Every structure is written in C-alpha cells, then in structure tokens.
Amino acid sequence: MLGKFKDNCYIIREAVLVTKEQKFLNALKDIFVGTKVEGESGFINLMRIKSCYFEKSVFPRLMEDINKALEPFPDFREELFDRLYTFFHRYFSESGSIYYRHTPLHERVYEQVYTDDRDVMLFWKTHMLYYVKTDRLFKSMEIEVDSFRFFFDVSSLEHKKNNEKRELVYSFKEIRNDGAIIFNVSYSEKGRKTKLDNIRKEIKNALGLPRYTDQVPGEEVLERAFRIFERQSEVDYFICKDARKFLREQFDLWLYQYVFEPEYKEEGSRGGTIWSEKRIRQLQVLKEIAYKIIDFIAQFEDELVKIWNKPKFVIDSHYIITLDRIAAQEKGLDMLQRLFEHPGMVAQLQEWRSLGMIDNEFKPVDVWEETDLLDQRLSDRYQYLPVDTKYFPDLEILILSLFDQLDQVLDGWLVCSENYQALKTLLPKFHEKVNCIYIDPPYNTESSKIDYVNMYKHSSWMTLLENRLSIAKDYLKNNGIICVAIDDNELLHLRHVLSLYFPEELGIAVVRSNPAGRSTPKGFSLNHEYALFFAKTNAATVGRLERTEAQKARYREEDDKGAFEWVNFRKHGGLRKEAPRMFYPIYVNPSGTWRVPKLEWNEELEEWVVLEPPADDEQVLWPIDENNQQRRWKWTPERLLQSLNEVKVDEDRNGKLAIYIKSRMPEEGITPPTWWDKEEYSATDYKTAAGRPVSFRGRDESGGRVKK
Structure with missing residues (x-):
C-alpha cells in the first residue's frame, strides 16, 4: 500500500x-x-x-x-x-x-x-x-505550450527508407471537440516546407474568427510545439x-x-x-x-x-549514350534525326542546359557540321552530348538494337540504390573484376552539412562500414586497391575495420582539403583529411605519377642511354648498419680519377678490411655526412667497378671532392607522395555542388555511356 x-x-x-x-x-x-x-x-x-x-x-x-x-x-x-x-x-x-x-x-x-x-x-x-538504418520512432503525441494543446498525428507518416536527411512537414488537420489542435505529420518531398502563415489562417478559419485573436497560436508558439515533438529519440535498427x-x-x-x-x-x-x-x-x-x-x-x-x-529487383533502368556512339552505328544518323524530332527532346535539352553543356541559344540542328548533304557528320563541339533514354521510352529498344554486343560496349554503371543492397545484387556480375574501389563514407562529423545522416554512434558507424566492406572485398581483383576518404574523427576505427578484409595496408595520404581551416570545439583548425589505400593481397602495387615539367627539367644531360642527372653517390638517409657492405673507402685525386682499393670482407666484424693505402696524391672518401654520421654508398664495390661510365668525381656544394653517379629518369614515373597539397584538392574550392554547371568541353573523348 x-x-x-x-x-x-x-x-x-x-x-x-x-x-x-x-x-x-x-x-x-x-x-x-x-x-x-x-x-x-x-x-x-x-x-x-x-x-x-x-x-x-x-x-x-x-x-x-x-x-x-x-x-x-x-x-x-x-x-x-x-x-x-x-x-x-x-x-x-x-x-x-x-x-x-x-x-x-x-x-x-x-x-x-x-x-x-x-x-x-x-x-x-x-x-x-x-x-539497417537510424530513424526516430515518432509516436502520435499530445503536448501543451502556453495553454494551447496540440496533437500530432503520425499514423500516415512514411518512415525513411534510407539514411537521407528529411525534414518534417506539419499541416493543420482539424480542431478536436475538446479544443486540441490536430496536425498531420509527414516528411518533406520536393522541397516542401511547413508554412506557418497558412497554418495560422486555417486555425483562424476553423475557429470561425473574422480576424486573429489570442485563440490562434502565434508563430513562436507553433515553432516551440514542433521542436518539442521532434525531440523524440533516435533508434538504430539492426538485424x-x-x-x-x-x-x-x-x-x-x-x-x-x-x-x-x-x-x-x-x-x-x-x-x-x-x-x-x-x-x-x-x-x-x-x-x-x-x-x-x-x-x-x-x-x-x-x-x-x-x-x-536477397538480391533486389531493378524497378527502373535507362541508358545514357553519347551522340557519337549512336552516329557510329549502322542507321545511327537516322536514329539521331528521330531523336531530335521527338517530343522528349525538350526535356533532354533542359537537362543539357542545367548541366552547363549547352547555352540557351542551342538548337538540335547545331550538332551537325556545315558539310554537303552526302557527308553529314557531328560537330566536334557537341558530339559527346549524352542522350538519356528515359526521355525517349518508345525509342529505347530501337536505340539499344543498334548495338550488337550492348553489354560489352557499356563502360559505366550508375546505380541509384541503398548501397548495401546494390552491392549484394550486382556482386555475381562483377565478382573479382574491379581494379579499384573509391568510397567516401560519412565522416561522422556533426559540422558536416550534407544530405544524409552523419552523426552515428561509433559502433553503428563501424557496423555500417563493415557490412559494405565485407562485400566490396569480393568485387576487387587480387591485385586491386581500395581507397577510402576520411577525417580524424573515424580514422582509427576505419583503419581497423579495413584491416579485417583488406590485410595489406599500402599507405595513408594526407590531403590538404581545407586550406582556410575548419574550427573545432577542441581548439584546432582542421586543414586536412586522409586517403587510406588498402589491398586484399600483396599482389597489389601502387602506380606511378607522371613527372611535372619542373621534375623533367632536372635531367638536363643526355648520353646514348637517354637523359640523366648527376647525384651524390652517398645514399641520402641510408645508414651503415642497414647495409655494411656498402660502407667502404674510395680513393680520388684532384685530376678527377678514382679507384676502389683492394678490400677483404671480414664476416666476424661485418666490415671491409682495406688491404692497400692511398697514394700521396689521393684523398680517401667515406660515406660520412657533414654531421659525421656514418652512412652508405648506393652500390656495392662490385657494382661500382662494373659501372665506370656512370661515375665521375666533382666538387660538392661545399667545394669538397665527391663521387657522383648518373641518375636516369624512370619510365614509369615517380612514386606518389603521402602529402597532397595541390589547389584542386581543396574541397571548399573545387567540390562538386548540386546545381553547379559541369564542364563539358573538357570531357574525355571516349564519350560516356552509363547504365543506371
């Protein structure tokens, strides 16, 4: 009791x-x-x-x-x-x-x-x-604000299918017999927003009032009521x-x-x-x-x-094919004429304009060069305009029938789907056929202004990534590479999750993505992000980058083997203990001649024993730097003696005699650095924003066909 x-x-x-x-x-x-x-x-x-x-x-x-x-x-x-x-x-x-x-x-x-x-x-x-997803479990509820009672009805609320950010929209439904104001709650579609003026007007009319009085809640009261309703807790859904x-x-x-x-x-x-x-x-x-x-x-x-x-059904699919690919097929020019005369061309032209591919003065006839009637061909400027078959449904089959082996000529797929379901569904087709995977997952950073959920619990975020990486692994070839972009917030967790399925860590590049810096509550201004490179097996190798003109200019001299530059024979950064056999004396004289004295290797001491002294006019050179640090030569004595035409004696920057060898420009390029600071890496200056015109003239001449 x-x-x-x-x-x-x-x-x-x-x-x-x-x-x-x-x-x-x-x-x-x-x-x-x-x-x-x-x-x-x-x-x-x-x-x-x-x-x-x-x-x-x-x-x-x-x-x-x-x-x-x-x-x-x-x-x-x-x-x-x-x-x-x-x-x-x-x-x-x-x-x-x-x-x-x-x-x-x-x-x-x-x-x-x-x-x-x-x-x-x-x-x-x-x-x-x-x-599965993170969502709020909204319930119908009644709240009271400043003596007004509001009831929020969510019975018709269609919950989010994925993790996109969607705003709630409130609309007035009716006034209950006990005076409570009832709202319908739904998610925003096509940018629809809550209109407070309309709600207040509808409440006034429902009360039968000729003008606004204290019986009609003000905008501030309505906004407070909406905020209270939206405080319902978020829940993670798992299986x-x-x-x-x-x-x-x-x-x-x-x-x-x-x-x-x-x-x-x-x-x-x-x-x-x-x-x-x-x-x-x-x-x-x-x-x-x-x-x-x-x-x-x-x-x-x-x-x-x-x-x-379970693999999912494709509910809709279309093809995007550039004009030049259609024109190259038998009867392709006739098909282009039908496309230009089709009612769907109006929508296609609008899409090209919105993407910045054509201007407002463009007409379909502009795609043709001014030639005689027997030699009709596409303009170099517009030949890569992409035709989307969704605007020409009655011609789609005819367009596809122009290609004998359609699947072989498709060079890209654009899939609109929840990514886990897409990965599961497409895996049989692309199993171990992919050379490189790049993903840009949510950074799990509150300050990121993006159109999807970006504030997960760390454990939920790791599960989200693990589920998808476990499938992505089977897409990669044995020598394939995966690259993942991330920032400091989840770097540690991402590295561990990646290692579960991609045991070979190839490297981490630091990207100067925000030169101006992004303020953080902890006091630092962040300028960087990371690009993590991992692989399934040790068969994967990192490629080389093409040299810049400045780098190529270093190789100013040339012989019968090609361009080269002279570099110091002492290895930069290499220490004696790393390669004891590459620590030995070289005798030089002011006339520019050099020789390696007779040497004998001592296994017990792991060093060369010098068997002859230098001549009176000879100077002894050891691989010892300015700080008296014992380093090493680049080659063994045997290899040095086999490369007489690749070696010379010259003065170093301090005016002392030194050994130099020819360094040739490798054909495959330079090793990629781990510090990326080019201007085009700046996300604030070069990011692709929704609605920003796309540069069309600089497009790859291979055209573009993307199956969605």
Whole structure:
C-alpha cells in the first residue's frame, strides 16, 4: 500500500506489484514487438508481422512448454523467470534488435574475440549485426505550450527508407471537440516546407474568427510545439547475422557463471550450486526453456537476414549514350534525326542546359557540321552530348538494337540504390573484376552539412562500414586497391575495420582539403583529411605519377642511354648498419680519377678490411655526412667497378671532392607522395555542388555511356 497527504487528507493507493514472470514476459514482448511505432515503411511492416508472430505463435506455445516443464517443481517458477530475465534483458533493445545492449561491468558479459590467425582483434558491440538504418520512432503525441494543446498525428507518416536527411512537414488537420489542435505529420518531398502563415489562417478559419485573436497560436508558439515533438529519440535498427549462435554462446557463458561462480551462491553454501537430482533437473529446464526462446527469436531473425541479403529487383533502368556512339552505328544518323524530332527532346535539352553543356541559344540542328548533304557528320563541339533514354521510352529498344554486343560496349554503371543492397545484387556480375574501389563514407562529423545522416554512434558507424566492406572485398581483383576518404574523427576505427578484409595496408595520404581551416570545439583548425589505400593481397602495387615539367627539367644531360642527372653517390638517409657492405673507402685525386682499393670482407666484424693505402696524391672518401654520421654508398664495390661510365668525381656544394653517379629518369614515373597539397584538392574550392554547371568541353573523348 502507498500513501501520501494531500489537502489534509491521506490518500491510499493500491501498489501495483510486477511479478518476475510478468517482468520477463514484458521484456520478451519488447524483443518481438519493440516500442510501438506508427506510420508506414517496409521495416515497420516487418515489425508488425514480428509482433503478430509473438502474440499468436510464440507466446501461447512458450507458456504451454513452461507450464509443462514446471509441473514437477512449481516452486522453481519465480526463479526460472527471474533467471531468464537476468540473461535476456542484456540483449533486448527498443528497436527489437539483438546485441550487447546492456553491458555494465557488474553484469560480467563476455565475448570470445581471439582467433588462431590474428594476435590483435577488433571488437565493438554491434559487430555481429547488419546495420539497417537510424530513424526516430515518432509516436502520435499530445503536448501543451502556453495553454494551447496540440496533437500530432503520425499514423500516415512514411518512415525513411534510407539514411537521407528529411525534414518534417506539419499541416493543420482539424480542431478536436475538446479544443486540441490536430496536425498531420509527414516528411518533406520536393522541397516542401511547413508554412506557418497558412497554418495560422486555417486555425483562424476553423475557429470561425473574422480576424486573429489570442485563440490562434502565434508563430513562436507553433515553432516551440514542433521542436518539442521532434525531440523524440533516435533508434538504430539492426538485424543479427546469426541470432541462434550468438544467444546460445552468451547463454552458455552466463549459465556457467550462474551455476559455478560465488556471485550466484545460495544461502548457506560455500559458493556455487548445491548439487542434487532436483537441482540438476531445474537447471536443465532453465536451459531447455532458454534455448526454446532463442529458437523462437532466431526463427524470425533468420528470415529477416534472408530478406535483407536477397538480391533486389531493378524497378527502373535507362541508358545514357553519347551522340557519337549512336552516329557510329549502322542507321545511327537516322536514329539521331528521330531523336531530335521527338517530343522528349525538350526535356533532354533542359537537362543539357542545367548541366552547363549547352547555352540557351542551342538548337538540335547545331550538332551537325556545315558539310554537303552526302557527308553529314557531328560537330566536334557537341558530339559527346549524352542522350538519356528515359526521355525517349518508345525509342529505347530501337536505340539499344543498334548495338550488337550492348553489354560489352557499356563502360559505366550508375546505380541509384541503398548501397548495401546494390552491392549484394550486382556482386555475381562483377565478382573479382574491379581494379579499384573509391568510397567516401560519412565522416561522422556533426559540422558536416550534407544530405544524409552523419552523426552515428561509433559502433553503428563501424557496423555500417563493415557490412559494405565485407562485400566490396569480393568485387576487387587480387591485385586491386581500395581507397577510402576520411577525417580524424573515424580514422582509427576505419583503419581497423579495413584491416579485417583488406590485410595489406599500402599507405595513408594526407590531403590538404581545407586550406582556410575548419574550427573545432577542441581548439584546432582542421586543414586536412586522409586517403587510406588498402589491398586484399600483396599482389597489389601502387602506380606511378607522371613527372611535372619542373621534375623533367632536372635531367638536363643526355648520353646514348637517354637523359640523366648527376647525384651524390652517398645514399641520402641510408645508414651503415642497414647495409655494411656498402660502407667502404674510395680513393680520388684532384685530376678527377678514382679507384676502389683492394678490400677483404671480414664476416666476424661485418666490415671491409682495406688491404692497400692511398697514394700521396689521393684523398680517401667515406660515406660520412657533414654531421659525421656514418652512412652508405648506393652500390656495392662490385657494382661500382662494373659501372665506370656512370661515375665521375666533382666538387660538392661545399667545394669538397665527391663521387657522383648518373641518375636516369624512370619510365614509369615517380612514386606518389603521402602529402597532397595541390589547389584542386581543396574541397571548399573545387567540390562538386548540386546545381553547379559541369564542364563539358573538357570531357574525355571516349564519350560516356552509363547504365543506371
């Protein structure tokens, strides 16, 4: 009984006691039903099916099995439900997802993270899941602001399909009999926004008022009400990859603790379980019931996994083909004439203009050169204009029929899809056929102004990346390379996740992406991002960059082998201990002659023993720098003596005699540096913004055909 004083009266209320059985069943209902949600989406529909599965199938069968198992010892009922709750509540989330949700230290939750082939392992709480999306679980709710009551109806809200950022739009519906103002809630489409003026006008009219009075909420009140409604919490949706294996492993670990460890000792015992035939049977029942619950959960979760990984149907596809490719086919010129006369050309022209490919004065006839009628050909300026077949649906098949081997001539695919589903669907076609993958994932940085979700929990972000990288690996050839752009916020996590599927780290380039700097709360102004290069196998190699004109100009001299420059024979940065055989004396004289004295290698000391002294006019040169640091020559004595025409004696920058050798310009180019600071790397100056005109004349002459 609970009681309290109010207005000199003692109010007595009946305490509501929740039994351990009800506590567990409520938790079990959460995993199948989750938080009640309203609205429409594919995932919401699956949650409703899951709820129905629990109420009509799981719950009746489970209670029947429990009641039957407890017949020999009904006094075990409370302990059974208490232990089931103790275990299962750790892994139940409000979205119905199964993972390490509740893991305080005293719960002693364990995970096997070691393997035979890796001595360093990466673990995060959601690593065994498929990430689906992050969304707010909006519920219809009533709030009060400055004596106004508002009710927000989300029953028709279509939840987001992916992680795009979408604003909520509010529209006035009606005024309820009790005076509450009801709003319909929807997501913005095509830039639609909430119009406060219209809402206030509709409320005024619904109240039958000739003019605005205090009965009509002001714009500030409406905005406050909208902000309060939008504070509903965000939820991550996951699917467990193997719920049965995960939960059984966790239960077996937990059961061991419960049976054997002192934390679970019974009163009067030294620790652990008091063994008896009855107690053993009770523990067997506990395990049997737990395994049945796990099987019920896994049965539905496995179906979700199948649905999630099932290749998806293409709901729409079109082709983009440049004019020159169409013209090159038999009857291609006739097809171009039909395209230019087609009603869809109006929309095509508008697209070309919006992309900056043509000006407002352009007419279809401008694509032709001024030649005689028997020699009609495309203008060099406009021959690469891309035709999108979506504007010419009745001609699409005829256009495609111009090409004998269409699939072979397609040189690009543009796919509009949630990227995990696209990767799964296209994998059979592109399995181990890709040379290079470049991805630019969310940086998980709050200040980034982008059109998709960019503030994940670190564990959710890592799962999002892991799911996609695990498939991307199978696209790459064995000598292929993946490059991933990122900034400091997730650099550490990204490196570890990449190493799970791409064990060869080729290097990390630092990109000066923001010369002006981006302020951060911690005090630094960030100027850089990173480009991470990884590979599946050690067969992958990093290519070379073409030399600049300034770099080529260094090779000013030339002989019968080609251009070269003279470089110091002493290796820059190389130390004696790295290559002891390349530390030896060279005798030179002022006339420019040189020789290597007789030497003998001492295996024990790992050094050359000099067997003859220098002549009176000879000077001894060792690979020792200005700081008296012992370094090394570039070649061994044997190779030096085999390259007499590649060597000379000259004065160095300090006027001292030194050995120089010819350095030739490698044909393959220069090794890429890890510091990228060119102006065109600046994201603030050169980023592609929506609606910015695309440079057309500088386009690659191979044209462009992209299948969407």
